[in-house]
Amino acid sequence: MENIKILLDESDIPRQWYNLAADLPTPLLPPLGPDGKPVSPDMLAPVFPMNLIEQEVSPERWIDIPDGILNILYRWRPAPLRRAVYLEKHLDTPARIYYKDESQSPPGSHKPNTAVAQAWYNKEFGINKLTTETGAGQWGSALAFACKLLELECKVFMVRISFDQKPFRKIMMQVWGANCIASPSNETNAGRKVLEEMPDTPGSLGIAISEAIEEAVTDSTGKTRYSLGSVLNHVLLHQTIIGLEAKKQLEKIGEKPDIVIGCAGGGSNFAGLSFPFVADKINGAEITIIPVEPTACPTMTRAPFAYDFGDTACTTPLLAMHTLGHAFIPPPIHAGGLRYHGMAPLVCQAIVEGLLEPRAYHQLESYKAAITWARSEGFITAPETSQAIAAVIEEAKKAKEEGKEKVILFNYSGHGLMDLTGYDAYLSGNLTDYELPEEEMQKYLQDLEKLPKAEMRKSGKW
């Protein structure tokens, strides 16, 4: 039973984050305003504190992690690296499968790695309140947790249908002292406007983002800012502690990964694990790096690389990324998480550079993988994470066919204890696969025609 858990001492926790922007073969395309001109850091100041804006645009390869952040991360970090010996046995594969276990943080996912960092930098900057939006509540609960430990006020706009139908994440936020309200709400102009027109709307992430940003920028004391849980460069940066720890853990037992896998919704857990290995690949290492998404939301595998808004409500700067169009939302039949129309610009640029090999799975395949996982390894995974496990199983089977002792590393980004209704639907035969029809995708993509740099989408050049 040697090496089924590879642990790091607290003293071996990484002291710096890794910034892939410093090593990408071509420079990262900047965010643009609606006029097509690059957004200056100052323009973001009402939304984010300047110390995080500096990280967002930093060209530095390594950025120090402050002790105040490490002191909170120590609660559950360094996270264990585990070897999936029971899945290996079940698959009868010569592959050695390792997973970085991010499910043991108090909110149950990788999200607090950045929630804690963002709350800490905001506090350092003199901010006393953060606002954010949340869908099913994973991000909202992570930020509520971080704000409580750093004694910041936290207000979460939660999409109304989740607020009503999935009360458990809401209760978690309340346990951690956050003010979680259903969006659209009567507390912002954006919310009131929507409620006037559609009093019975189930809400959407786009509306919730608009409300959270409005609440932040209209605070007359200037002490409120907005916080985002994925997509942006500084968020991905904070997650690289995952991959940096995993690297140390693999080195400890003399292993090097041949394949690195993570699921990608906005891109932050995938980037967190993989970017330190992308750096190795840039420096010549032979590694296959696979971001995985659902066929219901095929951003990386089918959508063009283009400038688009980060949110449905068109309030953010334009980001250069693979995008299905800002109005795209996967159909309700899709239960397997990962519902974002775009993808982190850093991840997308790495795809364009040929460093990553994105892949998509149907949700039935992913739930099947989740059940295989629960019945061999014993843990119940988040539906998002099961997409990664589907790819792990495919690669482990391939290694068996080829008779190769491949080393596979993946990110176990969260547990599924708050997502059991999806399992229930799967086990009861109430889920079906869904593939976005080409015509529908093109319909959403038309929205991009009116935006700056629209020619990028068709030419593939910039």
Added chain:
Amino acid sequence: MENIKILLDESDIPRQWYNLAADLPTPLLPPLGPDGKPVSPDMLAPVFPMNLIEQEVSPERWIDIPDGILNILYRWRPAPLRRAVYLEKHLDTPARIYYKDESQSPPGSHKPNTAVAQAWYNKEFGINKLTTETGAGQWGSALAFACKLLELECKVFMVRISFDQKPFRKIMMQVWGANCIASPSNETNAGRKVLEEMPDTPGSLGIAISEAIEEAVTDSTGKTRYSLGSVLNHVLLHQTIIGLEAKKQLEKIGEKPDIVIGCAGGGSNFAGLSFPFVADKINGAEITIIPVEPTACPTMTRAPFAYDFGDTACTTPLLAMHTLGHAFIPPPIHAGGLRYHGMAPLVCQAIVEGLLEPRAYHQLESYKAAITWARSEGFITAPETSQAIAAVIEEAKKAKEEGKEKVILFNYSGHGLMDLTGYDAYLSGNLTDYELPEEEMQKYLQDLEKLPKAEMRKSGKW
């Protein structure tokens, strides 16, 4: 941040369980039949496999843990010992507070320590199916998990009101492949009889036990047995791995506990942590050992030591224990877990011997402690565990008043992610305290008059 997580290598996992029965100052009182005569091991053979019955009555101090069991426990064991530095800081106490984290097992509690062992011994004995009952589902999910990993069939009779109102643990059981049905069911004589008389009954643990035992003993192949999640000697034995690990971990950093605390419903998580320290106390060490219960179910703090049935339906042998009477069930207003009318005989005999100092808390005090914990340490605890935390906080405050650097150790027996509705009720002000009225208690205790050795209750002698 030194020593906030004290980890053991896999190679340091205990290889033997500790049996307190070998060291108790007076021998354990035997279980009795309804005729008042000791139950022989053979009489239990239709219910449990003989290898577990041997453990139940074993006088040996140390019992080897088979490798087949360790190979499964390695998934999450050795469990971390953590220091609650953030709670210490919040309370400004000179006490050093350590907790054994049993919440990170796949089912989220200490329960799989015995579920895995029981499934393994049953399999070894040639059994291919286990039955059990479950209330809210913590035990049922642990046994489902263990049976899946050992390839045994598992059937769980779940109290109907929980089956209908708390579907998540049921889904967990299904993810692990168990057959979980609402009790009373149409699948047993016991169930059918109840349904005929009361078709709309919410069910009870007593009925579910009767169904599970009937299903086991009536299997004509002889390959089915019944499994219990607490109370019995062999169950407590399997849990001692918790305290044995904790002892090694404290030794590693040169600490010895002054106070050991655990919540006690049936007694297994408390016993698991504390019994190795009870042994030290028997050998002269100065340790205060505190089992904690709710005032709504004051078994150890107010009930007599007497022979009573282990179940509401009066199908088990009579056990010598503190008991509120087998018909007692706490009122629905009690949300904080720990609802059993009796207590493990080994724990009770240690109380009678003066080795333990039981204590009871109101549920509002316990939920208050749970919120303090979540907002300082960051983790959301099971309502049962919060009873232990209430005692920890009281002892840490006392240490502050006395200016003493006490070392407090407690068992963090499970997370509260499946119990968030209790938190919601508390935060919404919908919970109240409840103390069992003396007259009501005496009413339930009258049932004991008709049982063998009834004089024990009043004389306190046997």
